Amino acid sequence: MPRKHVRQAVRNKTGVDSVSWQQRVQRLLLKVAVACGCLAALFGTFVMGSHLIDLRVEQLVLGGAVEHVAVTELEAQLAPTLQASFLTLDLDDVREQLERMPWVYRAGVRRRWPNTVVIEIEEQRPIARWGLDGFLNHEGEYFPGAFADRWSELARLEGPAGSERNMTRRYQSLEALLEPTGLQVVALHEDSLGQVGAELHNGVLLQLGADNHRERIGRFVTLWREQLTEQPVMRVDMRYEHGAAVALLPTSQWALGDVPAANWQETP
The missing domain is CATH 1.20.5 (Single alpha-helices involved in coiled-coils or other helix-helix interfaces)
Incomplete structure (x- = not known):
């Protein structure tokens, strides 16, 4: 071995x-x-x-069909955020900042090599004015914005804080129910007691009260088509259980309804 x-x-x-x-x-x-x-x-x-890492954002490119949002406004809004480098820029943060701008409904943000940020904007679609300083979009969300002549035909809605969505739904429902009459809503308001009233395009004031709005509007449509179309109506109060109080312009006032005359009520 x-x-x-x-x-x-x-x-x-x-x-x-x-x-x-x-x-x-x-x-x-x-x-x-x-x-x-x-x-x-x-x-x-x-x-x-x-x-x-040292690459900086040198250019903003704005895409989408925009009328109310300018590149200069975007640059001013995003200036502090764009101090970050091109690669470390937080795109979600940029998107959230953009969607806080008044006329921006939805925003998309992406990088384009080597130093460009591309922004796609979907603008708000106002369907009504809210008070004296803003609008409501198609989802009943409030956003601030300056009024212009182009928005003068939008209905004006007013109500307690937090009632924007409810008022939008109420407005859309009222417009749909009034369609057979050809009447259009130019103003709709709700007071602190929940009383709802509307102003129509022909100057008629329609009082609906705090509840049973669909039923009351249905009675108003019937009343209007059958008896009031040719009358100089100033105000119609539908807050009665079975009837309505009608005020005519300028000198006569009288009451109409679908119940016997004894139940009709005269407006003050």
Whole structure:
């Protein structure tokens, strides 16, 4: 057994001696070259990464059909946020800021290499004015905005704070129910007691009270089509259970309803 160990040792020593010093140098140079290449790649990646991180947003591009939002307004709104680098810019934050602007209903934001931010804007669609300083969109959401002549035909809605959605639904329902008469709503308001009244395009004031609006509007439509179309009506009060009080312009006042005359009531 000892002899076998000796022979094995001799064979291994002989195998090591068979590698020339030139081959050893070549292997060493190869390892050095590989190490240098790795270091160069890491350094290049670091330099490139630093360069990319330092890239700034140089341009805003506004897309979509917009009338009320200008690039200058967007730049002013986003100026602090755009101080971030092109790659680290928080697109969700930019979108949220844009959607807080008065005329912006929905916004989309994306990067375009190497230094441009593209913004797609969907503007608000006002269906009514709210009070004296803003509008309601198609979902009944309030947004501020300056009135202009182009919005003069929009109905004016007013109500307690937080009633915007309810007033929008009420307005849309009233418009639909009045369609057979050809009458249109130019103003709709609700007071602090929940009493609802409307002004129609022909100057008629329609009082609906606090409840049973659909039933009362239905009675008004019937009354208008059957008896009031040709009359100089000033005001119609539908807050009676079975009848209505009608005031005519300018001198006569009288009451009409679908119940006997004894139940009709005269307006003051």
